[in-house]
Amino acid sequence: MEDASLTREIGRVNQHTRSMISEYVAWGGKIRHGEVHYALYDEMLEFVNLRTETADSCLTLIGNRKIADSLGLSRSLLEHYLLFMLMCRGRKYFRLQDLSNLTKGQFNVRLRKEQEELEAKRAAGTSQRIAVRKYPRAPARHLMHIFEGLKDKEDPDFVIPIHYFQFQQFRPEVMRLNDEDYFQYYPRPEETKKALEEHQRGATFSYRHYLAYDALLQSLELNDLVDSAAIARIEAHYTFLGKFLHPTHGAARELRERSNIHYGGTGVGIGQDYSQLSVLLASLYVCYSLAGLFGEAVALLEGAPSKYVADAGTSDLRALIDSVPRSFPYFWFLFNDPPLFDCFNYCVHHASEQNLAEWGHYSNVPKARVPFDQNIYTHLERSLGTCSNSRWGMYYSPIG
Numbered sequence: 520m521e522d523a524s525l526t527r528e529i530g531r532v533n534q535h536t537r538s539m540i541s542e543y544v545a546w547g548g549k550i551r552h553g554e555v556h557y558a559l560y561d562e563m564l565e566f567v568n569l570r571t572e573t574a575d576s577c578l579t580l581i582g583n584r585k586i587a588d589s590l591g592l593s594r595s596l597l598e599h600y601l602l603f604m605l606m607c608r609g610r611k612y613f614r615l616q617d618l619s620n621l622t623k624g625q626f627n628v629r630l631r632k633e634q635e636e637l638e639a640k641r642a643a644g645t646s647q648r649i650a651v652r653k654y655p656r657a658p659a660r661h662l663m664h665i666f667e668g669l670k671d672k673e674d675p676d677f678v679i680p681i682h683y684f685q686f687q688q689f690r691p692e693v694m695r696l697n698d699e700d701y702f703q704y705y706p707r708p709e710e711t712k713k714a715l716e717e718h719q720r721g722a723t724f725s726y727r728h729y730l731a732y733d734a735l736l737q738s739l740e741l742n743d744l745v746d747s748a749a750i751a752r753i754e755a756h757y758t759f760l761g762k763f764l765h766p767t768h769g770a771a772r773e774l775r776e777r778s779n780i781h782y783g784g785t786g787v788g789i790g791q792d793y794s795q796l797s798v799l800l801a802s803l804y805v806c807y808s809l810a811g812l813f814g815e816a817v818a819l820l821e822g823a824p825s826k827y828v829a830d831a832g833t834s835d836l837r838a839l840i841d842s843v844p845r846s847f848p849y850f851w852f853l854f855n856d857p858p859l860f861d862c863f864n865y866c867v868h869h870a871s872e873q874n875l876a877e878w879g880h881y882s883n884v885p886k887a888r889v890p891f892d893q894n895i896y897t898h899l900e901r902s903l904g905t906c907s908n909s910r911w912g913m914y915y916s917p918i919g
Contacts, residue, residue, distance in 0.1 A: 525795040525903075528918045532802040532847060533578060535839070536809060540571060542836045543813055549832030550820065557827045559679065560820065562687075563606065567816045570599050570809075577805045586793040587763045587771035589801040594760035596808040600815075601735045601753070605682040607815045609668065609742045612681035615654055615728060616662040626653075626660045633662060656737055665741065677824060682738065685729045694722040732757065745853075748891070752853055755893040760804070774896065796900050803899075807852040810843040849902050849917040857889035860902035863914040865889045870911075881911045 547564070573596055580589040618626055633651045640646035647666055654661040668678040698707065698715055707715070728734050736753065739745045745753065762770035772778050772789065774797035782790045813836060820831040844855035851858050859882055866874070866881040878884055892898040905916045 522795055524916075524918045525799060529795065529799050529802055532799065532806050533581065535843065535846060536574070536578065536802070536806045539806075539809055539813060539836070539839045540575065542839055543567075543571060546832065546836050549830075549835075550828065551830035551832065553824070553826040553829045555826045557823075559683070560823065560827065563683075563819060564816060566599075566603060566606070566686075567812050570596060570603075570812050573599075574805050574809045577801070581798060581801050581805070584793055584798070586774055586797045586801045590760055590804065591763040593801065593804040593808060594757065594764045596805070596812075597753075597757060597760060598732065598735070600808055600811045601739065602682065602686060602730070603812055603815050604744055605735065605738050605742065606680055606686060607819045608744060609680040609682050609738055610678050611649070611665055611667060611742050612729075612738065613654075613663045613665045613741065616664060617660075618662060619660045621660060623660070630662060656733055674824065682729060685725055689725055689730055690722060691726075693719055694726055748887070749853060752851070752891050755891060755895065756804075756852070758893075759895040796903075797896070800896060800899055803847060803850045803852075806843060806847065807850065807855075810840045811853070814840045850899070851891060857886055857891075858902060859917070860914060861889050861892065863906075863908070863911060864892075864901075866911045867908045872910075875910060881914075 573592055577589045577592050577596070580586070580592070618629060621629060630651070630653055637646060637648055637651050641649075648664050649667055650665040652663045652665065654663040668680045669684070671677040671679070697719075699712075726734075729738065736745070736750055740750065761767075774793050775789065775791040776794050777791050780791065784790075817831070817833045817837050817840065820828050821833055823831070844852075848855070849858045849860060851861060862884045863881045865888065866878075866884055870878075870881075870884065874884075903916055903918055905914065905919060907913045
């Protein structure tokens with residue numbers, strides 16, 4: 520038997536997503552370009568256009584109750600969202616220097632020397648680097664030389680993030696496929712083979728250190744676009760959604776009604792329907808991911824020099840984007856505040872009488888204190904219920 524409140528909420532979330540898509544499509548006609556046409560903005564919006572197509576596919580899958588497939592596509596949306604943040608706002612980038620031949624002690628000495636030399640060069644105005652640090656992720660004992668993104672010669676204050684170019688230039692077939700394993704019209708000269716091998720090494724390096732998931736997190740942190748708490752949330756959502764993209768036993772089954780019953784036989788999927796809760800969760804992922812992508816695009820054009828964009832025309836679209844965390848505050852995505860349920864749950868299990876006297880109500884708990892719950896699906900279920908505590912009072916369902 521369907522829960523009417525869940526049915527209404529699913530419709531409300533998906534209608535908001537469709538409204539954002541409709542307004543995004545209409546937005547193009549509201550943009551007034553400046554006297555100079557800059558193709559970068561066209562290419563950035565095309566990136567978002569293609570992600571919007573993915574989101575629209577997710578809505579179709581949700582409507583047809585193909586929930587696991589929608590969640591798998593949402594992993595792609597999330598990864599593209601992280602990359603697009605860097606393409607829009609990633610002013611800093613890094614290059615790695617392999618010093619794995621040094622001992623730990625020798626590496627630390629080299630690091631201090633490099634930092635001292637850089638400080639002197641920056642004081643003299645003779646260095647393009649802005650910092651040297653130890654690379655915090657594998658591989659070990661690599662120096663991370665940090666630079667600012669590429670600058671426009673005519674407008675030095677206008678910085679183009681390096682990820683814009685890395686994304687455009689990366690070809691997975693160059694990185695993964697060896698020409699000698701496939702059909703060729705004629706044998707390659709040795710010089711050509713060596714050049715292709717070098718090209719493959721370059722593509723592998725670019726992917727591992729700029730476009731791979733771990734590299735995206737490193738660059739987001741480097742550019743102060745995320746903190747450690749946001750990274751923890753990204754990791755949890757990325758891992759959860761990845762279960763529906765990569766082979767994971769039981770992932771799709773756990774989203775079904777009566778998931779512990781096994782009927783056997785053959786069919787499309789299994790006998791049990793997806794739960795309404797899973798439909799709502801899939802809908803929320805599409806809504807929040809698309810709002811994030813649209814938000815980056817809106818901010819990009821709002822911040823464009825007037826010679827490129829005279830009027831961004833973003834007011835209607837921005838209103839819909841900004842209303843997402845207010846309309847659906849019970850879903851904790853990447854950058855919105857902790858939902859009331861998480862505040863309540865934290866206070867019930869970890870806050871003291873002194874905290875109660877200080878805060879007065881669980882809604883007043885300092886946001887930084889509230890940890891994220893990695894159990895995405897069961898946490899959503901709990902947050903939609905109503906519960907009480909003798910010390911902290913009542914928590915009411917946000918959709919009841």
